[in-house]
Amino acid sequence: MNYDALLWLSFGGPEGPEDVMPFLENVTRGRGVPRERLEEVAEHYRHFGGVSPINRLNRESIAAVERELAAQGLELPVYFGNRNWHPMVEDTVARMAADGVRRALVFPTSAYGGYSACRQYDEDIARAREAVGDGAPELVKLRQFFDHPLFVAAIADAVRAAHAELGEGTAARTVFTAHSVPLSADAAAGPPGEGGHRYSKQIAEAARLVAEQLGIDEYDVVWQSRSGPPQVPWLEPDIVDHIDALHEQGVDAVVVCPVGFVSDHLEVIWDLDNEAADRAKELGMGFARAATPNHDPRFAELVVELVREHTAGAEVRKLSKFPAAGCTANGAPCAPGCCEPAARPA
Numbered sequence: 001m002n003y004d005a006l007l008w009l010s011f012g013g014p015e016g017p018e019d020v021m022p023f024l025e026n027v028t029r030g031r032g033v034p035r036e037r038l039e040e041v042a043e044h045y046r047h048f049g050g051v052s053p054i055n056r057l058n059r060e061s062i063a064a065v066e067r068e069l070a071a072q073g074l075e076l077p078v079y080f081g082n083r084n085w086h087p088m089v090e091d092t093v094a095r096m097a098a099d100g101v102r103r104a105l106v107f108p109t110s111a112y113g114g115y116s117a118c119r120q121y122d123e124d125i126a127r128a129r130e131a132v133g134d135g136a137p138e139l140v141k142l143r144q145f146f147d148h149p150l151f152v153a154a155i156a157d158a159v160r161a162a163h164a165e166l167g168e169g170t171a172a173r174t175v176f177t178a179h180s181v182p183l184s185a186d187a188a189a190g191p192p193g194e195g196g197h198r199y200s201k202q203i204a205e206a207a208r209l210v211a212e213q214l215g216i217d218e219y220d221v222v223w224q225s226r227s228g229p230p231q232v233p234w235l236e237p238d239i240v241d242h243i244d245a246l247h248e249q250g251v252d253a254v255v256v257c258p259v260g261f262v263s264d265h266l267e268v269i270w271d272l273d274n275e276a277a278d279r280a281k282e283l284g285m286g287f288a289r290a291a292t293p294n295h296d297p298r299f300a301e302l303v304v305e306l307v308r309e310h311t312a313g314a315e316v317r318k319l320s321k322f323p324a325a326g327c328t329a330n331g332a333p334c335a336p337g338c339c340e341p342a343a344r345p346a
């Protein structure tokens, strides 16, 4: 096999109250996020004792992937590194080099394109290799998987289960959510010359594929967890406002599916299970939240299948017409100028 390891690359999250502010400062450095927004988000973390579930969830997924690799007879050690919190990717890549890893595949914990969901993970790879210097391993990032049949099937089953939770006979509206991004970032998503909006178009496509599998014709795609200064426009509507709008239209129950995320990290459990669920309750609406795919056995199978595309010539399975993007070496962008970051406020 031409690869020595798999690097699991994620966002990171605090693991105690004293981590919260330094973590948030890492996330927002140079991004013009107002102090009040940081204080507000810090409160969300403190509500859970300053511990985000994201690192634990990643460790659980890694264990499942290790079992799946072993079951398929693949000997590939898995390393874990994050963009914003320990284990930091720079430290992990240094350890990989010390362990003699020459070439590794990288699984980013985001299924989509766009700056925050794809290109920023390339930047993390480049930064980590640069920090290690000579002897840093070659790092090949796995492709976007929002349209992979295993991903779509796992989410479709989760949406079906959430509808079942509300009970037979409840006609709940299915609402897909993803992390909002600045409109300028979405406009710049994708290779130059394609018209942009790769991120929001891929979210819409994933939602369409899930709805199609379930035979659902009526559904919505909305956004959550907006950040940044209030004067900068981000993708809308927000899920909480959308619940109000559905209520006004006479909809009496919703199933919310966070199709933009792979695990129940803090933005899912705060923004959906608290804020959106509370609003639905206030309005007397039924509310159920579809599980994210990380605990579904198909998620580990998906990761191993993406690995096998590189190690065993496995078929590149995908359900959409979007090109298979995001697979790059050593942090290069997919194409020059692909998914450039939004202009930062001075």
Ligand SMILES: CC1=C(CCC(=O)O)c2cc3nc(cc4[nH]c(cc5[nH]c(cc1n2)c(C)c5CCC(=O)O)c(CCC(=O)O)c4C)C(CCC(=O)O)=C3C
Pocket: 011, 012, 013, 014, 024, 027, 028, 031, 033, 037, 038, 041, 052, 053, 054, 109, 110, 116, 117, 179, 180, 181, 182, 225, 226, 227, 228, 260, 261, 265, 266, 267
């Ligand atoms: C597209 C997207 C994804 C999905 C792709 C992927 O999964 O990678 C994602 C995931 C996540 N975002 C997360 C947390 C945060 N995101 C923030 C801020 C921001 N997110 C953005 C976008 C995205 N974010 C953007 C454009 C900003 C503004 C700052 C900037 O321009 O970069 C902030 C700052 C405070 C605030 O919310 O204002 C926090 C704390 C966590 C971890 C939660 C946990 O700890 O469990 C995860 C998985």
Ligand SMILES: [Fe+2]
Pocket: 179
């Ligand atoms: Fe975020």
